[in-house]
Amino acid sequence: MGSNTFWQTLNNKPADAILGWLEEQIAAAKETLTDFHQKKSHFQQLFQQRELLQTNTETQRERLQKLKDAQKDLDAALALKNQQLVVSQSNQLEADQILGQIQSDLNAYFPTADWFSNWQAAPDKFTGAIQKFASDWKQNKNNPII
Numbered sequence: 381m382g383s384n385t386f387w388q389t390l391n392n393k394p395a396d397a398i399l400g401w402l403e404e405q406i407a408a409a410k411e412t413l414t415d416f417h418q419k420k421s422h423f424q425q426l427f428q429q430r431e432l433l434q435t436n437t438e439t440q441r442e443r444l445q446k447l448k449d450a451q452k453d454l455d456a457a458l459a460l461k462n463q464q465l466v467v468s469q470s471n472q473l474e475a476d477q478i479l480g481q482i483q484s485d486l487n488a489y490f491p492t493a494d495w496f497s498n499w500q501a502a503p504d505k506f507t508g509a510i511q512k513f514a515s516d517w518k519q520n521k522n523n524p525i526i
Contacts, residue, residue, distance in 0.1 A: 393401050481495050499506040
């Protein structure tokens with residue numbers, strides 16, 4: 381109710397009704413004020429919730445960015461490992477070919493073809509036998525039997 385309307389209504393009331401009418405106006409104003417305070421409190425709660433949600437959202441965005449960065453790092457590391465694997469496989473293939481050629485070349489010096497698998501199964505024993513043979517050969521070369 382506007383200020384002029386209030387005073388006009390008050391002036392138009394009989395004197396014995398003014399007190400009751402003012403009490404009604406005060407009760408209505410108190411009810412409006414209580415409703416306002418409730419709405420204000422609710423708004424403040426919603427505002428605090430909004431701020432909390434904004435903080436949580438920002439925290440989650442930062443976390444997501446860190447995860448994305450970590451994923452990029454892992455992808456780069458995986459790409460590097462894959463490149464290293466390709467190089468290692470290529471080197472292994474080359475080493476296998478060289479070893480195969482060496483084995484083929486040495487086959488002529490051994491009476492059986494299983495010398496290579498024997499060497500792989502027991503390299504120390506095989507190496508010892510070769511060293512003994514070399515030592516015996518040197519000794520026989522230095523002391524020929526006539």
